[in-house]
Amino acid sequence: MAADNDTQVREFIFLGFSIFPSHPAILFVVFLAAYLAIVMGNLMIVILVVVEPSLQTPMYFFLGHLSCLDICISTVTIPKILVNFLCRQNTISYKQCLAQTFFLIGFAGCEPALMAIMAYDRYAAICRPLHYSLLMSKRVCVQLASATWAWGFLDSAVHAGLASRLSFCGANQIPHIFCDVPPLLQIACSDTRVNKLANHITSLFVGLCPILFIVLSYVCILASILRIRSEGGRRKAFSTCASHLTVVVLCLGNGFLNYNMPSCSLEIDTLVSAMFCIVAPLLNPLIYSLRNKEVKGAFRKVLSKWSDSVASLLANLPWLC
Template sequence: MAVENDTQVSEFIFLGFSSLPNHPIFLFVAFLAAYLAIVMGNLMILILVLVDSCLHSPMYFFLCHLSCLDICVSTVVLPMMLINLLHPQNTISYKECLAQVFFLIGFSGCEPALMAIMAYDRYAAICRPLHYSLLMNKRVCIQLASATWIWGFLDSVVYTALASQLSFCGVNQIPHIFCDFPPLLKIACSDTRVNELTSHIISLFVGLGPFLFIILSYVCILASVLRIRSKGGRRKAFSTCASHVIVVILCLGNGFLNYNRPSAGYSLEIDTLVSAMFCIVAPMLNPLIYSLRNKEVKGALRKVLKKWTD
């Protein structure tokens, strides 16, 4: 068996499916339906923003990036899960596992920073309306969006470097449904205290920093909205933020649970549920949240459907 960095393993076996009902065809259909829903829902957002000039604004520009991230996160995980559901051994090679860790953490690491930028966009629109076109011009939006991708993949480089240094001493059974950094720590035979400490510090920095920025932004937004005299004006201001707040709670909450839960004390079933929420449920719900609660998106969807049916 090939030796990779003294790991003494060339492939890993996923044990997470053993905690699920013994109906692989049913699970295959369910996960395939979820993946198609994620791809089609987020592609719908991308197409609507592209074809409708009413949606050519910074808020929807960043929403497109969120849709791309949702598609990428699910694509890193779900196709391999679908293959393994039809394969009795549920395996992945060592190099493929590290690649999955790299891209999964890279894409998911972009989301907190993107959420913070979307909160800043709402702050600029509500608290600084006269300077909004200057604060959020096209050049600034492109720079901010680029920074989120760099932010996420710098985080990913550190995690993947830590994962590549782990030794497994022949143990190749991962108590999970895909390759991620916390499950690899569980089966490593080398001392993982430094890896765990570094992981918690980085994840808190990557997640907590943007979260605190989001909180600060919404404190300023709330203060500005409360100064609006008309109830209609306050309602309109709150409605423009509601979808973003729901997505922040969903994405950052799931991300925090996935990367900061204790290494012991959780069953395989709980780990599987949390990971499914992180990689399947959140990306599938985001397009629904923004489309169902947003009049502009619903209006754009009606326009497109009308053109296609005429």
């Protein structure tokens, strides 16, 4: 079936770029700046978690994985958008489209599960502090992180495999700015009932179940916090959850809009898809760095070490003597 597809449609045209009829150079600069900020901001979080001993805890271990996911989601989508702005040719080959769909769904599918694990980490830290080191041991954290990545790509393998069996009967205009399952289903001429059923089933397990788990975890967390007598203790407990809750609302809200909002218009769909690949990955490192004293302290410490090392290296260079 995939071979027939390849003879019917060799490339797709992204209609989403038609809402940007002028100033492609300006849009190229804007998207490029956003992409560089996403990569540098999230890479900074990953480096801090790896090199700074004070951040080598379960919470920051999973934050490092979240930053990796943000970099990956943006890298799957934005570079192709930049090429299309630069070349003014809003196309993608059939095989590239399927590959983009596979990796995008894989990385996006990991995020809800990772958010649920981070909620469980906060639950264990606040509600089960005496058992925290056992519940969130290094071995458990590695197993949970590995299961998250495997879960996301198992989901993407199902969707990409089903998408590869679709027929398009010559229709190649995608009302989007990158390849994904919902816009492909819109233009497919073959029976899409199996694809839609798979979407509903995986939405239940990949999206809804993690959200329910997060809600349940925070109900327990809130009950435990309200039992803390000191106001300072309650404030400290709330502060450890604030960043995670903000990121949960941002990431899962963006994901819900991108995958579950009914198609309204080309302009709105394009805006939602741009938000999905830019806004959350761009804001996540800012949320954790601006609201978290430990991250800011680790950043200053690492920056001080690196500046001292550079100064020492320059001082010992022969040409400076």
